[in-house]
Amino acid sequence: MDRRDFVSGAAAGAAGAALAGCGPSTEGGGEAANVQPQQNVRWNLASSFPQSLDTIFDAANILAERVKQLTGGRFQIQTYQAGELFPAFEVLSNVQAGAVEMGHSASYYFKGKDPALIFGGGMELLRELFAKFNVRNLPGGNTGIQMGGWFRNPIQGLEGLQGLRMRIPGFGGEVMSKLGVNVQNLSGGEIYPALERGAIDAVEWVGPYDDQKLGFQEIVKNYYYPGWWEPGPALTFYVNQSAWEGLPQTYQHALEAAAAEANVRTLARYDARNPQALKELVDAGVKLRRFPDEIMRRAETATEDLLRSQSSGALYDKIYESYRNWRQTEQRWFATAEQAFANYAYQGVQLSNPG
Amino acid sequence: MDRRDFVSGAAAGAAGAALAGCGPSTEGGGEAANVQPQQNVRWNLASSFPQSLDTIFDAANILAERVKQLTGGRFQIQTYQAGELFPAFEVLSNVQAGAVEMGHSASYYFKGKDPALIFGGGMELLRELFAKFNVRNLPGGNTGIQMGGWFRNPIQGLEGLQGLRMRIPGFGGEVMSKLGVNVQNLSGGEIYPALERGAIDAVEWVGPYDDQKLGFQEIVKNYYYPGWWEPGPALTFYVNQSAWEGLPQTYQHALEAAAAEANVRTLARYDARNPQALKELVDAGVKLRRFPDEIMRRAETATEDLLRSQSSGALYDKIYESYRNWRQTEQRWFATAEQAFANYAYQGVQLSNPG
Numbered sequence: 001m002d003r004r005d006f007v008s009g010a011a012a013g014a015a016g017a018a019l020a021g022c023g024p025s026t027e028g029g030g031e032a033a034n035v036q037p038q039q040n041v042r043w044n045l046a047s048s049f050p051q052s053l054d055t056i057f058d059a060a061n062i063l064a065e066r067v068k069q070l071t072g073g074r075f076q077i078q079t080y081q082a083g084e085l086f087p088a089f090e091v092l093s094n095v096q097a098g099a100v101e102m103g104h105s106a107s108y109y110f111k112g113k114d115p116a117l118i119f120g121g122g123m124e125l126l127r128e129l130f131a132k133f134n135v136r137n138l139p140g141g142n143t144g145i146q147m148g149g150w151f152r153n154p155i156q157g158l159e160g161l162q163g164l165r166m167r168i169p170g171f172g173g174e175v176m177s178k179l180g181v182n183v184q185n186l187s188g189g190e191i192y193p194a195l196e197r198g199a200i201d202a203v204e205w206v207g208p209y210d211d212q213k214l215g216f217q218e219i220v221k222n223y224y225y226p227g228w229w230e231p232g233p234a235l236t237f238y239v240n241q242s243a244w245e246g247l248p249q250t251y252q253h254a255l256e257a258a259a260a261e262a263n264v265r266t267l268a269r270y271d272a273r274n275p276q277a278l279k280e281l282v283d284a285g286v287k288l289r290r291f292p293d294e295i296m297r298r299a300e301t302a303t304e305d306l307l308r309s310q311s312s313g314a315l316y317d318k319i320y321e322s323y324r325n326w327r328q329t330e331q332r333w334f335a336t337a338e339q340a341f342a343n344y345a346y347q348g349v350q351l352s353n354p355g
Numbered sequence: 356m357d358r359r360d361f362v363s364g365a366a367a368g369a370a371g372a373a374l375a376g377c378g379p380s381t382e383g384g385g386e387a388a389n390v391q392p393q394q395n396v397r398w399n400l401a402s403s404f405p406q407s408l409d410t411i412f413d414a415a416n417i418l419a420e421r422v423k424q425l426t427g428g429r430f431q432i433q434t435y436q437a438g439e440l441f442p443a444f445e446v447l448s449n450v451q452a453g454a455v456e457m458g459h460s461a462s463y464y465f466k467g468k469d470p471a472l473i474f475g476g477g478m479e480l481l482r483e484l485f486a487k488f489n490v491r492n493l494p495g496g497n498t499g500i501q502m503g504g505w506f507r508n509p510i511q512g513l514e515g516l517q518g519l520r521m522r523i524p525g526f527g528g529e530v531m532s533k534l535g536v537n538v539q540n541l542s543g544g545e546i547y548p549a550l551e552r553g554a555i556d557a558v559e560w561v562g563p564y565d566d567q568k569l570g571f572q573e574i575v576k577n578y579y580y581p582g583w584w585e586p587g588p589a590l591t592f593y594v595n596q597s598a599w600e601g602l603p604q605t606y607q608h609a610l611e612a613a614a615a616e617a618n619v620r621t622l623a624r625y626d627a628r629n630p631q632a633l634k635e636l637v638d639a640g641v642k643l644r645r646f647p648d649e650i651m652r653r654a655e656t657a658t659e660d661l662l663r664s665q666s667s668g669a670l671y672d673k674i675y676e677s678y679r680n681w682r683q684t685e686q687r688w689f690a691t692a693e694q695a696f697a698n699y700a701y702q703g704v705q706l707s708n709p710g
Contacts, residue, residue, distance in 0.1 A: 069608035070425050145692045208688070226696035253424035261615040275688035290695050328704070333563070333630035335701035336643060337500045341581035342697070344651050346690035349683070 041075045041251060043243070046095070048088040048105035050188060051081040053210055055273060059141035059235060059266040060104045066258035067251075075251045077102065095238040096133045103238040104140055108170055116316040118171055120234030122326070125319045136244045138259035140235040141266030144274070146227030148291055149204030150195075150216040155224070158294055166202040167191055171306070172229030178302040179295070188214065195219050208277035209270065223286045228299055235266070282351040396430045396606060398598070401450070403443040403460035405543060406436040408565055410628060414496035414590060414621040415459045421613035422606075430606045432457065450593040451488045458593040459495055463525055471671040473526055475589030477681070480674045491599045493614035495590040496621030499629070501582030503646055504559030505550075505571045510579070513649055521557040522546055526661070527584030533657040534650070543569065550574050563632035564625065578641045583654055590621070637706040 045064065049057045057079075064077040082088040091103040092110045108118040116129050130137040149168070155161065162180040173183040184200055194200045196219055204227060205211050217223075237259050244252065282288065311317055400419065404412045412434075419432040437443040446458040447465045463473040471484050485492040504523070510516065517535040528538040539555055549555045551574055559582060560566045572578075592614050599607065637643065646654075666672055 066608070066612055070605065070612060072605045145696055147692055207692070226692040226699075228696060228699075231696050231700075250425065250427045253421070257421055257425060257612045257616050260619065261612050264615065264619040271685070271688075275684040278688050278691065279684065288691060293699075296699050329630040329634065330626070331701055331704045332706050333626075333633050334697070335704050336633065336706070337502055337562070337581040339697055339701055340645050341500055341583060341586050342689070342694055344581075344583075344648075345586075346686055346694055349686045349690050351687050351691070 038074060039248070041247065043075075043077045043101040044085065045077050045079045045102035045104060045237075046085040046091050046100045047079060048082050048091045048103070048109060050083075052188070052213065053206070055209065055266060055269045056141065056143065056235065057081060058269075059262045060237075062262040062265050063140075063237065063255075063258045066261055067254045070254040070258065071251060075247075075254060079104075092133060092135070092238060095135055095240050098134075098240050098242060101240050101243040105236060105238065106233060107137075107236050108233070111171065114316070115310045115312050116319050119319050119323050120232075122319055122322045125315070125322055129315060129319065130238070131241070133238075134241045136239040136241055138237040138239065138256065139263040140237040140259065141263050142232055142234055142270075143206060143230070144267055144270045145232060146207045146230040147204070147211065148224035148227045149202055150211070150220045151202040151222040151224055151289075152195075152220045153201070154222055154289060155292065155295070157292055158298060161295070164202060165200045166204070167194070167200050168202075168204045168229075170229075172204070172227075174306060175229060175299055175302045178306070179298055192216065192219075207270065207274050208281055209273040212277045212281055217281055217284055217286050221285060221287050222289055223281065224289050224291055226291070228291070228296060229303075237262075279351065288351060393429060394603070396602065398430075398432045398456040399440065400432050400434045400457035400459060400592075401440040401446050401455045402434060403437050403446045403458070403464060405438075407543070407568065408561070410564065410621060410624050411496065411498065411590065412436060413624075414617045415592075417617040417620050418495075418592065418610075418613045421616055422609045425609040425613065426606060430602075430609060434459075447488060447490070447593060450490055450595050453489075453595050453597060456595050456598040460591060460593065461588060462492075462591050463588070466526065469671070470665045470667050471674050474674050474678050475587075477674055477677045480670070480677055484670060484674065485593070486596070488593075489596045491594040491596055493592040493594065493611065494618040495592040495614065496618050497587055497589050497625075498561055498585070499622055499625045500587060501562045501585040502559070502566065503579035503582045504557055505566070505575045506557040506577040506579055506644075507550075507575045508556070509577055509644060510647065510650070512647055513653060516650070519557060520555045521559070522549070522555050523557075523559045523584075525584075527559070527582075529661060530584060530654055530657045533661070534653055547571070547574075562625065562629050563636055564628040567632045567636055572636055572639055572641050576640060576642050577644055578636065579644050579646055581646070583646070583651060584658075592617075634706065643706060 045060050047057055047060050051057050060077075060079040064079055068076050082091075085100060086094050088105075089109055091100075091105045092107075092113070094100050095103040107120070110117045114129070114132070119126070126137055149166070153160075158179065161176070163182050164180075165182045165184055166176060167184045167186045168176050168181070169185050173181075173185070177183045184194075186194055186200070186203075188205070191200075191203050191205070192214055195203060195216060202220075203216060205214060205216070207227070211217075211223075239255065247255070307320060311320070400415050402412055402415050406412050415432075415434040419434055423431050437446075440455060441449050443460075444464055446455075446460045447462075447468070449455050450458040462475070465472045469484070469487070474481070481492055504521070508515075513534065516531070518537050519535075520537045520539055521531060522539045522541045523531050523536070524540050528536075528540070532538045539549075541549055541555070541558075543560070546555075546558050546560070547569055550558060550571060557575075558571060560569060560571070562582070566572075566578075594610065602610070662675060666675070
């Protein structure tokens with residue numbers, strides 16, 4: 001979609017409109033009494049992402065465009081990038097407070113509020129978790145596996161990580177810190193200049209498509225994989241619970257269906273955009289290198305230690321156990337037919353030899 | 356959803372109803388003149404699948420249920436399993452003729468009509484292909500990778516395939532025939548008795564979840580992987596072109612959104628159901644075995660030979676080239692971070708040693 005067309009169209013219709021979906025909540029599952037099925041509803045959505053991360057940010061636009069189509073234009077959602085309404089890391093609290101009807105974010109950004117927010121799956125348990133924040137959660141896209149990041153020099157084993165100044169936020173940064181890395185937190189726009197003037201030695205961002213746009217390949221050439229701290233990070237749409245309950249059922253269904261579609265289309269876009277970007281990076285002289293096994297093993301141990309020790313109580317423990325069981329059962333299946341096929345089909349297709 | 360509830364509910368509303376969506380087609384992209392946005396529409400959908408393949412068959416029910424929800428019950432689609440309205444392999448021709456508004460099938464079933472129908476991706480080119488059949492195609496689910504099938508005895512290299520009587524239909528069967536297999540075509544219900552009385556030596560069906568229900572593990576124990584002839588078979592919803600054009604735009608959007616959701620939910624269900632079934636099969640004494648490399652290599656060569664030689668003309672060639680280019684670019688990306696992560700994470704998780 002053309003975001004500008006949508007936004008200007010929505011703005012015309014929304015000028016001065018009350019937040020029709022934000023009436024008092026209603027009981028139970030029936031048609032909400034305070035909004036008629038044909039009523040116009042105008043919502044706002046605050047994203048934690050900048051428009052420059054276009055694949056992620058557009059998940060919200062895919063949702064908004066489809067909801068508009070499904071309701072004949074009667075339910076419209078205007079999307080705002082990080083900082084337009086609220087700073088990126090204040091999205092959840094503002095949806096919780098009802099200052100905005102919807103948000104779009106990566107829930108691990110908010111692990112300070114509850115460490116259980118780092119888990120991306122198990123819908124029933126996550127509904128229980130988000131209820132504490134007055135939020136109804138819907139799936140909101142996925143980047144697929146990310147890359148491990150850009151390093152000025154090839155990594156010399158675990159020793160090479162000691163004191164290395166690396167930009168890596170969140171839980172991945174906590175693990176890297178356990179491995180001896182000097183973890184730096186920089187926002188997207190600060191990274192390139194810091195890398196250029198030698199203030200940092202390494203950086204992780206997303207994957208080939210998003211990384212290429214920030215231009216790290218102009219400064220450093222060692223591009224490591226896999227991004228083991230984000231092998232498939234789930235994004236989430238947040239809906240204020242009272243706003244949700246104020247919607248006619250048909251509009252609730254429209255939101256659910258549009259979120260499901262935005263979820264898979266966002267991953268499909270990454271799957272389509274990353275391969276081409278990776279090829280261009282390698283053509284431009286970037287060296288692809290795999291993290292050494294000793295770093296992978298040490299990171300795995302540190303990750304499991306942190307996941308165990310940071311428990312916030314019974315619900316955390318339930319989600320963690322559910323996640324571990326699910327992962328074990330799934331891996332046994334995917335390690336069979338899927339992995340055997342991939343290992344056969346991928347023989348010799350790599351773009352350059354791993355270092 | 357509860358299929359029976361839906362079907363009986365729809366039947367009450369649909370009794371004697373005309374096929375409101377099947378009026379004469381209208382021009383262009385505007386709101387269709389012959390159906391009002393609030394009009395009731397009752398469609399039928401003929402599936403090529405039996406209800407016993409519940410994950411695949413339910414893709415059509417997910418679609419129908421969501422379309423009903425999105426339109427406040429005004430657009431309802433009644434689903435029929437294979438054989439209820441038409442035989443499995445006559446679904447496409449009946450959608451083409453307008454005898455039914457929708458179908459759900461695996462398009463490679465119809466490669467006799469045009470061999471280009473074996474390709475599962477490239478939406479723009481496939482729209483051009485399906486237009487020849489008076490059909491608008493929508494994505495309709497995926498099983499994920501399938502298993503290679505059940506063999507009475509472990510396979511002794513390529514020689515072991517000579518004259519082996521194996522139930523394997525379609526393009527996979529054509530390839531197996533090139534490898535010396537005596538290919539048998541049997542419908543689902545005929546397989547178990549044929550295996551039991553020794554009339555066949557091997558059979559492929561789908562994957563752990565569907566295979567377990569047919570009970571092959573009670574007779575033979577060697578379960579091979581990967582199902583290289585179906586590493587991710589795409590299913591498709593067919594919509595009769597005139598029926599599509601007769602829909603109000605809002606209903607067209609409802610169909611598109613519901614199909615996108617049914618597409619990904621069906622794959623998600625397989626991803627959730629196969630692992631548990633695989634575990635139960637192994638617990639019951641089934642031996643997991645990987646196809647030997649020499650068979651994989653010979654099958655790959657035979658597949659590429661067939662894909663090249665069966666061309667039906669310019670459109671086939673365009674789709675085949677698009678598929679090859681896409682596959683090469685995608686594999687280069689997935690062979691990097693994704694495969695490195697999987698190979699690390701799956702160490703030692705296999706349920707039993709490959710033979």
